[in-house]
Amino acid sequence: MAKNFFEKVYEFVKKIPYGYVTSYGHVATSLGSPRAARQVGWALGAMPASLSDVPWWRVINSRGYLSIRKDDPNAKNIQRSFLENEGIIVDENFVVDLKKYGWVH
DNA sequence: CCGGTGACGCGCG
DNA sequence: GCGCGCGCCACCG
Secondary structure, X not given: OOOOHHHHHHXXXXXXXXXXEEEHHHXXXXXXXXXXXXXXXXXXXXXXXOOOOOOHHHEEOOOOEOOOHHXXXXXXXXXXXXXXXXXXXXXXXXXXXXXXXXXXX
C-alpha cells in the first residue's frame, strides 16, 4: 500500500455513496492537502480505463460544475449520463446542486 | 534536482 | 452573480 496521492484519491472516491457527488476540494482536504484539488482531478485523469471501480463521475468542482478536462463536451455528456443514472439531477449546463447531492464526509 | 503540467479554488473588480 | 487572474501541490521526463 504505497498510499500515494493517486491511490488515496481512488480510495476516497470509491467511498462516495451512490447517488451523491463531492468536490475536488473536499477530496483534497480529506486527503490532507486542501490546496491539492488540482491533483485530485489529475489523478482521475490518469486513471486507467480498466479501473472502472472508481466512480470518478461523482467528483465535480466546488461550484457543482462538471469540470471535465479540456472541456470535452462528449466527456461531459458521458458524466451527465452516469449521474442521471444514479438519480442525480444535472442542469442543462452540466451543473449539479451540491446543496442537495453534495456528500459530506 | 528542476521545470512543466493540470478533471481546481479563491479573491477581486 | 459573473468573469478574469493568480496560486497550490503532487507526478513525470
